[in-house]
Amino acid sequence: MSEIDLTTKIGNLALKNPIILASGTAGYGYELEKYINFNEIGGFVSKGIYFDPRKGNDSPRIYETPCGMLNAIGLQGIGVKRFRDEIIPFWEKYDTVFGVNVAGETEDEYVKVVEYLEREKRVDFFEINLSCPNVHEGGKSPSWDSQKTFSIIKEIKKISKKHIMAKLSPNVTYIEEIAKAAEEAGADSISLVNTFVGMAVDIKTKKPQIKNVFGGVSGPAIKPMALALVFKVFKSVKIPIVGMGGISSAGDILEFIISGASAIEIGTATIVDPRASLKMLKQLKDLMRALNHKNIKDLIGSIITGG
Amino acid sequence: MNGYKSLKIVDKKEWGDNYFSLFLKDKEISEIVFPGNFFMVKIPYFESGAILPRPFSIARVFKEENVFELFFQVVGKGTEVFSKLKEGDYLEILGPLGNKFPIKTEKKIIMVAGGRGISPFLYLSEILKREKKDFLLIYGGKSEKDIKFRHYLSSYNTLFITEDGSYGEKGLVTDFLPKGAFTVFSCGPEIMMEKVYEFYKKTNSEVFVSLEERMACGTGVCYGCAKKIRRGDKIEMVRVCQEGPVFNAKEVVWDE
Numbered sequence: 001m002s003e004i005d006l007t008t009k010i011g012n013l014a015l016k017n018p019i020i021l022a023s024g025t026a027g028y029g030y031e032l033e034k035y036i037n038f039n040e041i042g043g044f045v046s047k048g049i050y051f052d053p054r055k056g057n058d059s060p061r062i063y064e065t066p067c068g069m070l071n072a073i074g075l076q077g078i079g080v081k082r083f084r085d086e087i088i089p090f091w092e093k094y095d096t097v098f099g100v101n102v103a104g105e106t107e108d109e110y111v112k113v114v115e116y117l118e119r120e121k122r123v124d125f126f127e128i129n130l131s132c133p134n135v136h137e138g139g140k141s142p143s144w145d146s147q148k149t150f151s152i153i154k155e156i157k158k159i160s161k162k163h164i165m166a167k168l169s170p171n172v173t174y175i176e177e178i179a180k181a182a183e184e185a186g187a188d189s190i191s192l193v194n195t196f197v198g199m200a201v202d203i204k205t206k207k208p209q210i211k212n213v214f215g216g217v218s219g220p221a222i223k224p225m226a227l228a229l230v231f232k233v234f235k236s237v238k239i240p241i242v243g244m245g246g247i248s249s250a251g252d253i254l255e256f257i258i259s260g261a262s263a264i265e266i267g268t269a270t271i272v273d274p275r276a277s278l279k280m281l282k283q284l285k286d287l288m289r290a291l292n293h294k295n296i297k298d299l300i301g302s303i304i305t306g307g
Numbered sequence: 308m309n310g311y312k313s314l315k316i317v318d319k320k321e322w323g324d325n326y327f328s329l330f331l332k333d334k335e336i337s338e339i340v341f342p343g344n345f346f347m348v349k350i351p352y353f354e355s356g357a358i359l360p361r362p363f364s365i366a367r368v369f370k371e372e373n374v375f376e377l378f379f380q381v382v383g384k385g386t387e388v389f390s391k392l393k394e395g396d397y398l399e400i401l402g403p404l405g406n407k408f409p410i411k412t413e414k415k416i417i418m419v420a421g422g423r424g425i426s427p428f429l430y431l432s433e434i435l436k437r438e439k440k441d442f443l444l445i446y447g448g449k450s451e452k453d454i455k456f457r458h459y460l461s462s463y464n465t466l467f468i469t470e471d472g473s474y475g476e477k478g479l480v481t482d483f484l485p486k487g488a489f490t491v492f493s494c495g496p497e498i499m500m501e502k503v504y505e506f507y508k509k510t511n512s513e514v515f516v517s518l519e520e521r522m523a524c525g526t527g528v529c530y531g532c533a534k535k536i537r538r539g540d541k542i543e544m545v546r547v548c549q550e551g552p553v554f555n556a557k558e559v560v561w562d563e
Binding site for chain 2: 024025026027031032034035055056057059060061062063064066068069073076219220268270271272273274
């Protein structure tokens with residue numbers, strides 16, 4: 001049986017395989033250590049990190065919805081100092097691409113987080129979480145606005161030599177424009193999609209099921225919408241794309257890759273099963289064989305439309 | 308590596324009134340599981356569009372047969388699917404997870420259970436009896452329909468209470484709490500656990516409660532099940548699945 005080549009590249013990042021664990025669904029890493037060997041996965045993105053520690057939202061923070069879930073955790077986090085002192089050393093022992101998801105309440109905060117961690121050799125890339133509510137803008141998120149997206153990425157690029165991945169929100173009217181703004185500002189890659197805004201109501205108490213009222217919808221329910229957005233962005237930018245949104249099987253992975261993603265992130269599937277990523281990795285090899293594909297790179301953006 | 312195990316349902320008991328037990332066989336789990344611990348159990352995916360695994364507390368353990376029991380009441384979509392499973396079906400299960408009730412105490416142990424909150428105290432009663440510890444189990448429900456395991460519990464020091472007096476004493480469990488200095492464990496509705504804590508907080512008793520919160524991963528990655536917990540002079544959002552589910556009641560922020 002011939003060997004299947006699953007190695008892929010996101011710009012200058014070389015991955016063993018296209019599977020990355022998505023931010024917010026894999027903790028800081030140590031939580032999953034007893035379930036998976038990180039050397040087997042393509043990459044890992046940390047929970048979103050603000051400069052200071054954050055308490056996060058009150059409970060209830062989650063609610064199950066058909067084929068998916070709503071969450072409003074509120075980016076509970078340990079802040080950059082503890083992240084540098086406790087989490088980065090943990091990752092020294094693993095050979096996988098390691099990214100930090102960068103959060104900010106203001107434009108300056110994003111820059112401060114990157115500055116603080118820029119010299120950490122173990123950090124391979126920064127995934128910029130553009131969906132954080134901005135405190136100076138009445139809670140608007142920079143990901144809704146191409147100019148804000150442009151200026152945050154531009155400011156970060158001025159001070160960072162690392163790979164900068166701009167993570168986009170799907171809650172916009174014209175995502176191509178935002179993606180182009182990130183590319184023009186110098187982003188090395190784009191990851192999408194973050195969660196879709198949603199809500200659910202308890203009909204007995206008339207209260208929202210999530211304390212925060214609105215939450216982010218994730219899971220298989222969002223896959224078709226996420227895939228469409230990935231393909232739209234693929235057609236409008238030249239930088240590589242990391243696709244995500246409800247991926248829960250090897251077939252899902254190939255759909256995203258064929259539609260233009262150079263790699264993919266697994267999110268809610270890890271919440272459902274801590275070993276989901278490795279189960280999908282095994283499935284992916286079998287599926288490639290069954291479809292007679294030898295090299296996953298050949299499939300990136302290989303979609304055939306029209307004709 | 309650890310992960311979900313596929314286990315066969317070796318027996319099922321329908322208690323009536325929407326209460327069920329599923330019995331699973333696994334040597335390792337039966338040996339290591341301890342009251343307080345819980346499991347995440349996957350829902351057969353095709354059934355309902357429900358994707359998240361559900362947490363189950365350990366109920367009884369039958370060590371000689373390597374069998375353990377999950378006891379539940381149908382309260383929603385997930386538990387409804389579980390109630391329809393049959394002997395011979397398979398369940399995917401992760402655990403045991405979480406911490407344990409701290410039984411290393413010189414004091415008499417009082418266990419206070421409300422409704423399906425009886426689960427952890429079933430096996431715990433057996434353990435405490437084996438270790439020759441002095442204990443009392445107070446088990447309450449709305450009516451006699453909510454009081455199960457009557458035969459099993461007759462071997463242990465149990466006080467049964469129902470709100471309508473249809474079985475055991477009439478009233479609320481909190482009407483029957485003994486005065487004194489004890490180690491108190493409680494599991495059930497949050498309002499009941501809070502009242503148990505209120506009753507004992509000015510005494511020399513220590514109260515430990517098993518908290519419930521909507522849970523998604525059970526592994527600590529999602530931070531979905533966090534509760535307000537006092538740590539030093541700060542209030543933090545702490546994960547029930549990782550740092551709990553058993554907490555010292557004086558650390559719990561009850562004002563919600």
